[in-house]
Amino acid sequence: MSKIPVTAVFDIGKTNKKFFLFDDKLAEVHSSYIRLDAIPDEDNFPSEPLAPLEEWMLTTFKEALQSPDYEIKLLNFSCHGASFVHTDENGNPATPLYDYLKPFPEDLLNRFYEENGGKMTFCRATSSPPLAMLNSGLQLYFIKYTKPELFKKIAHSFHFPQYLSFLFTGEMVSDYTSIGCHTGLWDYEANDYHEWVDREGIRKLLPPIVPGNTLLKTKPELGNIPCGIGVHDSSSALLPYIEQEKEPFALLSTGTWSICINPFNKTKLTKKELKCDCLHFLSIKGDPIKISRLFIGEEHKYQVEKLYEHFKMPLGTYKKLKFSAELYEKVKKSEVKRIHFQHLKPEDYGIDHPTESTWHLIPEFTEAYYSFIHELTDLQTAAIKLVLDNAPVGRLFIDGGFNANDIFVEMLRKKLPGVKIIPSDFPNGSALGAAMLVSMD
Template sequence: MSKIPVTAVFDIGKTNKKFFLFDENLTEVHSSYIRLDAIPDEDDFPSEPLAPLEEWMIKTFRQALKSEEYQIKRLNFSCHGASFVHTDEKGIPATPLYDYLKPFPDELLKKFYEENGGKMNFCRATSSPPLAMLNSGLQLYFIKHEKPEFFERIKHSFHFPQYLSFLFTGEMVSDYTSIGCHTGLWDYEANDYHAWVDREGIRKLLPPIVPGNTLLKTKPELGNIPCGIGVHDSSSALLPYIKQEIEPFALLSTGTWAICINPFNKTKLTKKELKRDCLQFLSIKGEPIKISRLFIGEEHKYQVEKLYEYFQMPLGTYKKLKFNSTLFEKVKGYTAKRIHFQYLKPKHYGLDQAKENDWSVFAEFNEAYYTFIHELTDLQAAAIKLVTDNAPVDRLFIDGGFNANDIFVEMLQIKLPELKIIPSDFPNGSALGAAMLVSLE
């Protein structure tokens, strides 16, 4: 019996690390996943568990190579952005993979902006809101000036997707989708790295940029299989829609972050948009795409855990809820019962927020959860309008975790009547997009 030819994809999120096999029709035929605990860095701040991740990936891939049912013909990677892997001359990590939530020293950040024409001028030039460690290029500046002993060891700096490709191929490259992901590295007007990259001696650490559909080969011990260079997950999630859709659309790709992407919006960023976490990505071809971001996945996780604890409800309770218009109208009428967000800043969008959460004002779990989602979708609707108002589209696809949240989707539809909101047919869109980049066609 002949084996089924497949494309393998590692889809590495901040929470879930997944492995997929797609057949020649790009239909998912196998998946597995793992969650890994963070590892403290030298400052005792949680960091990406790089060594356990590498071990799991290599082991998983070797097992798949031995499959009696499938034959791997291609391999690629989709991966969360804002993460750098720094290696020594032998390609061995020379620092931890710092978490993008790690604090950035205020004085150092102030010094950086002063050296580069001021905060907002720099942010506009690089299409990167001021996000400290989330501007991943600034992580190199941080290491150079705060941890010089680490910086001396660094010979190569990889964006996370390209490091995973290097792990399997031994080839060092960079790609546009990672460089353009609010890194503070790319000058969008010059269409090249920003001047600070050369001034700080960073460019020599960055591998050459190649097209997003470039194919390398896995190492001989890993099968000499055609292998992609990896792709930033939000950019990857857009690809299936671009291939399928003829008319303009926007995409809300949800997970730890909710990324709203309007590939038809080519307008320049304003300072107001930047302050509301609106930015531009680079496509796989190096073209700018306007997006907005919200940290809603992490916010949802935090608030739901608190709700479960307070109301003594079992895990998974919210997943069983369906949209109820009567309850929605009830919570819409509340003025005093507001939610205090842990990570999000409603004031950036002209919205109010409670000083602290008082769950006792809610009669039961459903009421509290509806109030939370009501306020969360107020924020989400405002973020979506940042990328749709100046370049109107009439359809919004939602993929990722929130596309299955009936309450979230229905509230968003009510608040955005000008858009037809469509839960996605591509629940693993970022993995599928990575597969498409190296597809067997």
């Protein structure tokens, strides 16, 4: 019996690390995943567990190469952004993979903005809201001035997806989708790295930029298999829709972050949009795409844990709930805001929220959860409208974890009556996009 030819994809999220095999029609035929505990960096702040991740990826891939059922013909990587791997001259990591939530010294950040024309001038030039460590290019500035001995050891700085490709191929490259992901590195007017990159001696650390569909080869011990250069997960998640859809649409890609992408919005960013965490991505071809972001996955996790604890409910209770129009109308009529958000800033959107949560005054879990999702979708609706303004679309696809949340989806339908909202056919959109990218002729 002959083996099935497949494309292998590692889809590395902040929480779940997944491995997929897709057949020649890009149907998923195999998947596995692992969760890895964070490792403290030298400041005792959690960092990406890079060594365990590498070990799992290499072991998983070698096992797949030996499969009696599948023959790997192509390999690619989809990966969360805002993360850099800095290597020494031998290609070994020279620093931890710092978490994008790690604090950035305020005085150093202010100095950086002063050197670059002021905060909003810099943010507009680089289409990057002021996000401290989440502006991953600034991590190099942070290392240079707070950890100079570590900085001296850095010979190459890879965006995370391209580091994973390097791990398998030994080839050093950069790609547009990672560079354009709120890094503070790219000047969108000049269509080149921002001048600070040269002033601080950073450019020489960044591998050459190549097209997103470039194919390299895995190392001989890994089969000499054609291998992609990796792609930023949100950009990757967009690809299946662009290939399939002919009419304008937007995509809400959900998970730890909720990313609303309107590939038909080419307008420049305003100060208000930057304040509300709007930015541009670069497509695989280097074209700007307007997006908005919300940290809703982390917010949902935090609030639901509190609700479970208070109401003494078992884990997974909210997943069993279905949308009730009657209950929605009840929580909507309440003039009292119940939720104090931990990770979100409703005030940036002109939306009030209390200084303390009062959902504990609601007598039962389901209504309290509805109140939370009602207030969360108010914020999500405001973020979506930011990228639909001046470039309206008729349809909004939702993929990722929240597309299975019936209450979330139905509340968005109520709040965006002019837009057809479609839970996605591509639940593993970022992995599928990475597979498509290496399969393109």
